[in-house]
Amino acid sequence: MFHPSSARKGDDSRTSRSKRCYACDNKCKKLAKSFRDLGDARGDYTDIYNPNNLETNEKARFYRTRFCQHARLDQNEFDEKICFNHKKQKQVTRLQSSQQNNRRAYFSIMHHHESVLQFYGPTNVPNFISIHEAEHLGIYSSKGGEKVYTEADVYEDNNGQKMVALVPMCVDLDAIETILDGIPKKKELLRLKQEALKATTPKTRQRKSHGSRRNNKKKRKNGTGSPTPISQSSSDDSYDKQPRYRTNASKPIEDLENMSRKELANIVKKLNNDVKELESNCDTMSKMIPQLQQVIRHEHLLNSKDTKPLLKKKDEFIEVLEGKISDLKVTGCTRFSMSSAAYFKANKRACKELYGFKDFEFLTGFIVKVLGVSCELPKTLKATGGKNAENSLSDFEKVLLTMFFCQTNMNYDMIGAMFGLHSRKTVGDIIDKWMPILGEAGDQLSTFTHYLDDEALDELLPKWYRELELNDVCAVIDGKDFMSETVRVDRVLNCAQSSNKVNHSAFRLLTWSLPCGAVIMRTPGFFGRASEKAILRAWGEHGLLVFPKGKCILGDKGFDNTAIGYTNFNTTLHPSFLTNKQFNLGEVHHNIKISKKRYTSEVVYSRVTNTKKLAGILQREYMKFFDELAGWAHGLANICYGHLQEL
Known part of the structure; x- marks a missing residue:
C-alpha cells in the first residue's frame, strides 16, 4: 500500500539526511531515501518517545526498554550515547560538546507494522494503545507466536490499565525492498481514486468570506454600500449551506397561484438549470463506474496474490515450529x-x-x-x-x-x-520454599514407630531372623557420618564438626530400620564430634524412642548399654567376636550369620546416599538444608525400593 508523505520539501524534522535510524543500526538508509524519492511516508523519520524528565517517567522508561529489546541494543550504552536529559552547559568544552551531539534518537517509519500505518496513518502512530486495539489489528498475542508484540510489551499503569507499547520492530529489509517496484502503480491508483471521489462529490456554493462580511459592515458604518435586509441575509446563509441542486422552488400550490408569470418563469428556469446539473453529475458518475470497478478488481487481485503465498508460508512456518517444539520435548534437558x-x-x-x-x-x-x-x-x-x-x-x-x-x-x-x-x-x-516441604514429606514416609505393635512386627519379621532365633528383634540401629565442608572462621564449630569415623568434618545421625529394611525413625543431624551413644540418649530424653516392651534392638558394639535411652528400656543386642577359648565354633558361626543379617542397616544408608547431595561432601551454602535433605532421602529409601530380606 502507498502511504503519501505529508512532509514538505525541506522539512528537516522528518526527512533530513543526517537522521540515523536506531531501530536497525541505520541499515535502512538507502531504502528510506528510495521511499522519500517516491513520496512515500515510510522514508520519513520520527523521534523516540522522549519526555524532559525521562528517569522519573516509568511509562517512557518502559518504552525505551522495549525499544532496545526489539532493536537488540544495549540499554546502558544507548542511554549514554543519546543524551536525553543532559542540559547544555554555558561553557562547553570540546569533549562535552562531542558527547552531547546526539540529543535525540530517530527511527524510520518503515519499522512500524503495515496494519498500524494503515489504521493510524504514518504521522499519527501513538506510543501506546490498548490491548483490545492491538488484538483487533492482529499485532498482539499474550502467547507470542507470529505476533509482533507479546505480553512483555504490555505496560500497566497505576490505575491497572494495560497498554501495548508500539515500539518499532525489526523488519526484513529485503522483503520491503520488493515493495518499491509496486509503489508507482499504487500511487497512480490512489490518484485515480481521489479524482473519482472528487468528481462524484456534488459542488456546493461557496460561502462569502468572513473578510468580505467585515468589509460590508465597515461600509455600512461609513454610509456606503447597499443595506441588506435581515431576512434576506438569513435566507442567503441558509441557501449557502445547501447543495446547488437543492432549491426553494417547492412552495405550496396557493403561493404558486398567487405568483406572477415572471416569477413562475424564473422558478422554471432555476429548475431546468438544476436538472441539467444533476444530469451532468449522473453522466460523470456513470463514466467513472467502469474505472472504479477496474480499480476494485485490481486491488482485489493484488491482495489475493499477496495473501496466498503469505498464508502458505505461515502454515509452513507453524509446521516447522510445532516440529521443533515436539523435538524439544523428547531431546536434551530443557524446560519442556x-x-x-x-x-x-x-x-x-x-x-x-x-x-x-x-x-x-x-x-x-x-x-x-x-x-x-x-x-x-x-x-x-x-x-x-x-x-x-x-x-x-x-x-x-x-x-x-x-x-x-x-x-x-x-x-x-x-x-x-x-x-x-x-x-x-x-x-x-x-528451593528455600519447597525444600522444607519435601523434607517433611520424607519424614512422614519414614517415621512409623507409632504404628508398630507386636502383631505388625511379627508379620514383618524376615524368615532368616526366625531361623536364627531372633524373634524378639524389632529394629536395627546404625549411625552414619555425612561429610561436609569445614567452617574455619569459628574454632569451636571447627572442632565440633570433626568426625573420628571419616576423619573429616561431618554431620552424624542415627537411623532405626526394620529387619526387612524399611526405615522407621531417624534423629536430626548432629555435629560429628558427638558420639552415637550421646545422640541416642539426647534423642531418648524427649520420649521419642518408643518400642514394644520385651523387644530388642540389633546394633553394633557402639550401642552397647543404651537401654536407658528407650522409653521401655529395650536392650540392644550386638554380635561378639572373641577368641575360640571363650566361644565354641558353633557360637562364632552363629554370630557371623547375625552380623550378615544386620548388614541391612548399611544397605539402607546406601539407599539414602543415592540422593547425590548427601553422597559427597556437602557444600557450606547447602548446610542449612541438611535435615530436609536427610528426611527426603530417608523417605525415598522407603518408597523407591522393596524389602531387603524375604518375609
Missing part, C-alpha cells in the same frame, strides 16, 4: 523435557538420575497425591518474569526443580538454565 512424560519414556534412566524416582508417571502421581500439587506443564521454553503468570514456573515445575536440586551438585545458575530461568535469586527462592 524436564516435565515431559514422552522424554522420560524414551530415556528410561533419566527420571532416576534427575529426580530419584524410577518412573515419571509414579513421580507425577506422588506429587499430586502426597504434596497436593496439580500437574501443570509449561507452555513456553523460557520462564521470563518472576511474577508473570503467563511464563513463570508452575508449582509442579518448582517441585521438580527442588527434587532435581537434591539429585545434583550443580549450582543455582545451571539449575535455572535447565528450567528456563535466568535469575540465580529466583532459583534460590524456589
